[in-house]
Amino acid sequence: MKNKINYVDICCGLNWGDEAKGKIVSYLSKIGDYNFVCRWSGGNNAGHTIYKNGIKYKTHLIPSGIFYDIPSIIGPDCVVNVNAFFEEVNYLKSNGFNTNLIFISPKAHVVTKDHITEDKDKLFKTQGTTAKGIAPCYKDKYARKGLLAKNIPEFKDYLWDEKLYGNILCEGAQGFWLDINYGNYPYVTSSNTLPYGACSLGFPPQYIRHIYGATKIYDTRSGIDPFFPENLLEDKDLLLLVKVGEEFGTTTGRMRKTNWLNLDKLVDAVKISGTTMMLMSKVDVVKKINIYKLYHNASLINFENFDVMKTYIDKILKEKCPLLENITYSEKNELD
Numbered sequence: 640m641k642n643k644i645n646y647v648d649i650c651c652g653l654n655w656g657d658e659a660k661g662k663i664v665s666y667l668s669k670i671g672d673y674n675f676v677c678r679w680s681g682g683n684n685a686g687h688t689i690y691k692n693g694i695k696y697k698t699h700l701i702p703s704g705i706f707y708d709i710p711s712i713i714g715p716d717c718v719v720n721v722n723a724f725f726e727e728v729n730y731l732k733s734n735g736f737n738t739n740l741i742f743i744s745p746k747a748h749v750v751t752k753d754h755i756t757e758d759k760d761k762l763f764k765t766q767g768t769t770a771k772g773i774a775p776c777y778k779d780k781y782a783r784k785g786l787l788a789k790n791i792p793e794f795k796d797y798l799w800d801e802k803l804y805g806n807i808l809c810e811g812a813q814g815f816w817l818d819i820n821y822g823n824y825p826y827v828t829s830s831n832t833l834p835y836g837a838c839s840l841g842f843p844p845q846y847i848r849h850i851y852g853a854t855k856i857y858d859t860r861s862g863i864d865p866f867f868p869e870n871l872l873e874d875k876d877l878l879l880l881v882k883v884g885e886e887f888g889t890t891t892g893r894m895r896k897t898n899w900l901n902l903d904k905l906v907d908a909v910k911i912s913g914t915t916m917m918l919m920s921k922v923d924v925v926k927k928i929n930i931y932k933l934y935h936n937a938s939l940i941n942f943e944n945f946d947v948m949k950t951y952i953d954k955i956l957k958e959k960c961p962l963l964e965n966i967t968y969s970e971k972n973e974l975d
């Protein structure tokens with residue numbers, strides 16, 4: 640059976656990252672029957688927060704399958720910073736996780752010091768990147784002069800044999816509107832964040848079973864994006880969302896710009912990603928501040944309570960997204 644793929648599930652972000660993908664992937668890793676959990680894009684610009692047995696863990700690069708003893712693969716379209724990788728390996732090891740299950744594709748590209756310097760000096764200032772060298776690394780990859788993981792002696796014991804079999808879970812990074820093709824270019828990341836990118840891991844698309852779309856009941860954006868003007872940080876209700884929702888970046892610590900859910904954008908993201916199972920988290924946050932608003936057809940709608948808002952969201956999504964089978968609304972700690 641070691642050469643046969645059974646099915647592939649994919650978890651992707653439907654917004655601008657920070658939609659609790661880590662929480663979904665760790666939940667699926669716990670309850671599912673996966674042979675591999677794989678990251679397909681990005682590098683340590685991502686930040687995944689995972690709770691296991693009440694303890695909070697943060698990772699940036701290594702797939703969340705590692706928390707459940709599942710072989711965890713960093714795919715060929717990812718970029719890897721050697722120091723950040725070993726820092727994370729040591730962090731996981733010191734917390735008792737089996738780091739022998741971590742594998743890097745020999746074809747993954749390596750983020751160098753020069754990439755980080757270039758990002759810090761230029762893009763961080765103009766685009767609010769995470770300054771981890773991501774864009775310069777992909778730039779070298781596409782100019783066909785990059786450094787591959789297989790050429791790094793320190794990675795020798797971690798190189799993946801590029802075999803996939805059984806049940807596979809793919810863990811997305813960033814989100815739909817940060818995708819290089821779909822986002823508000825150039826205010827995007829340099830990778831393919833949609834499920835189409837997951838096929839870079841080396842499975843035929845016909846094996847895809849479920850696409851889990853992660854979203855939140857309100858929108859957040861870390862980094863510069865004219866779609867999220869800075870004056871959003873002056874709106875007192877939106878600031879309440881930041882505070883109650885603890886909207887500070889896992890990777891950068893920056894305050895995230897927050898806005899009411901844009902249902903028009905969510906519909907597009909669900910449709911184009913092919914999401915079959917949607918998980919909308921942080922419902923407890925809007926309940927706590929007791930304000931229920933969303934944008935639809937470009938106008939802001941105010942709802943009396945959560946149930947009315949939920950009925951509205953369900954109706955629009957069901958009408959517009961024929962592939963969507965299930966919508967789950969979740970509150971804090973529900974899947975931990």
Ligand code: IMP
Pocket residue numbers: 655656657684685686766767768769770771773774812813817826827828829861862863
């Ligand atoms: P880069 O990926 O560091 O080049 O950053 C490009 C844009 O994507 C910036 O606006 C970042 O703030 C954003 N970004 C990158 N990774 C994440 C993430 O994991 N969560 C949220 N935003 C991200």
Ligand code: MG
Pocket residue numbers: 656657658685686687688889
């Ligand atoms: Mg994150």
